[in-house]
Amino acid sequence: NxxxxxxxxxxxxxxxxxxxxxxxxxxxxxxxxxxxNPWGLNRKEREDWRTLREDVSVPTGKELQKADEEFEYLFWVGSMGSYDNRSQKIALSFAKLMNEAGVKFAILGNKEKxxxxxxxxxxxxxxxxxxxxxxxx
Known part of the structure; x- marks a missing residue:
């Protein structure tokens, strides 16, 4: 080591x-x-992936805070999950599982670095x- x-x-x-x-x-x-992100893609588009499926709710912490709602877990999406098409599908599948399990979570969205x-x-x-x-x- x-x-x-x-x-x-x-x-x-x-x-x-x-x-x-x-x-x-x-x-x-x-x-x-x-x-x-390592590809130089627009930082303002980091959270765009979350709207690709209408049947999956992926709230940002900021949205929940404005609605005076709390969340248990912060889902760290990362650059791959935010920008890579294949990884976005994985992130959405994970979010769907969280939704179905009734887990309150949020992402940082565009604030994530x-x-x-x-x-x-x-x-x-x-x-x-x-x-x-x-x-x-």
Whole structure:
């Protein structure tokens, strides 16, 4: 396990200190910082997937708060579930199961940012920490 920590530390050094990063990885990092997803898709369309099926209710926390309703669980959709067609079907199926089970849940919707996993794996701990804090807020 120690070797994994050393590799991560080396990666952080290369990215944060020397600024060395593969051009494709840099593009993904820039897209995450600007639009909140690695593909650079419009951040305002992050929650659009939830309206693809009329028989499934996928409320945002903001909507429930306005209606003075509470929820038990926050469903973290992630970038794939928000933008990728196949993953959207999975997210909708999960939401349908939650509906059928009577579980009160919500999503962050357009307020959700990237999880920060990609920047962290690429060695950019700073962007990871920044995204984590924004998502917690």
């Amino acid at each position: 120690e070797h994994v920590d050393k590799i991560i530390d080396m990666r952080r050094y290369l990215v944060l200190t020397e600024g060395r990063l593969d051009p494709d990885a840099q593009r993904a990092m820039t897209n995450i910082e600007r639009q909140g 990237n999880s920060g996993d990609t920047p962290r794996r690429l060695g950019n701990e700073f962007v990871f920490q920044e995204l984590a804090m924004k998502n917690i807020e």
